[in-house]
Amino acid sequence: MSNDTNTPPDDAPIVDINDQIAQRLDNLAAWRGEGTDPYGAIFPDRTLSVDAKALYNEDDPEAEPSVTVAGRIVLFRVMGKAVFAQLRDGAGLIQVYAQKNVLGDELFAAFKRLDFGDIVGVTGGVFKTRTGEITAKVQSYTLLSKALRPLPAKHEGLVDVEQRYRQRYLDLIGNDEAAAVFRKRIDIVREVRSFLEDRGYLEVETPMLQVVAGGAAARPFETYYNALSCPMFMRIAPELYLKRLLVGGFEKVFELNRNFRNEGLDRRHNPEFTMLELYEAYGDCRTMMELVEALITTVAQNVNGSLQVRLNEETTLDFTPPFRRVAYRDLVCERMGNDWYDVSGAERLGRAQALDLEVDAGMSDVAVTHEIYEKVIEHELIQPTFVTRLPRHLVPLAKTCDDDDTLVDVYELEINGLEISPGYSELNDPVEQRKRFQEQIDTADGNPEVSKIIDEDFLTALEHGMPPAGGLGLGIDRLVMLLTAAESIRDVILFPHLRPKK
């Protein structure tokens, strides 16, 4: 209990009341006073706005076929004894036209009391106004939901980015482009599933809560499992479970769901993100390259109707296959000189420093090279590029190359300077796998991204024999960013993480 006079009374209908909300509360009371339930009920047999407008017949303008539509009032123009309102439903917009002589004094007066943002159902004949807009005449109407808060400005929509993320529903109501991005995301996810289903891959669900957060190097979210009295981790990857399924005889499996990594947020990272992960027995890295290339081109073509995406003034992505395939070493030589791997360590260091990179003599040659790859080369890979044959220490879960055991048989697909998909020839030698896990722990040096626990259950599974396999990951949020030309991952995630207010 508080005596603070700034605190609204316990029976305040709304905490942050202002003149507009007060007016709407008055209107709400007026509806109730007339015996109308301002929050409606089931409203069946409505027609979507687009279909309703299609009923208008150019050859017989007098017909005025009757339709019932429902939606949110997004424009409301009172003109004395008539009102024009625009309703938005799931399919688009339709204008309705209410007239005093049609509705009668009382119903018309009540109609005028509707507010911008209210949800109504309307029945009436479809006609075309003298300015050419197909419109439904209001014969009868039903209030379906009273909005107690005004919508953002009708023309600008909602601009404030923070509010767009925190109150995404307002963004979706007011900004068509935002709604279009999320509809396209839905299309993309459906296309990915349908592509994989057509090729016989089985969609599975594996644990989100894991005892060992394996399958990637990332800091996990921790929680506690009361019933089992043990700490648990939100998964950072489903990999080790999907591989158990390979052992179990599921030969082509995938999972398309959330991973959680307890790391920073920025334009390209949301700690909770959506990933496709897929494994195919008897395949390898090349099988995976071909698959992901076909998948991306098919999805791009089906959702965008084109293999080109214009990102901005300077950049247009071209997904026409085949994507470029280039070995890590060749890429480094291409950027840093063909003699890169032959010159002295001091010379390499000098060339790296010339690029303003923070490298020092204490770093190994491999580390210096990789610093250049990550800080410079990766960002320059704009058009889809498969980088292959990466240094082995980077990837503990992949097979080494047949002809060079310092390299692993993997690809990383880079697009617009973003790593969008990794793919491996999966390591299925349990003894080698144990060795690599141990190496990782031994060299972790307190790095919180490396699990200090070896997943013994996983190794046991491998010891039973996992078929040779190809595997791949595909960042769905990033794929959506590329296909919608979105600049921030927050523009493709409906409810991105933000710091809680106050």
Add this chain to the structure above:
RNA sequence: GGGACGGUAGCUCAGUCGGUAGAGCAUCUGCCUUUUAAGCAGGGGGUCCCGGGUUCAAGCCCCGGCCGUCCCA
């Protein structure tokens, strides 16, 4: 974690040199039966993000904090 920028009416934004806080839309009142960012006339609406400080006087200057955006690590 560091830097730059931003937070003013429900929304979008101005706010000069530190001197009575503004516009458009929205809202309210009146007029208006085919409008299209409808129109005309009039009115109301502010914890200038929060907390300190400087000053006769702070939206503005200084310090600290909160939230966000971008860049960097």
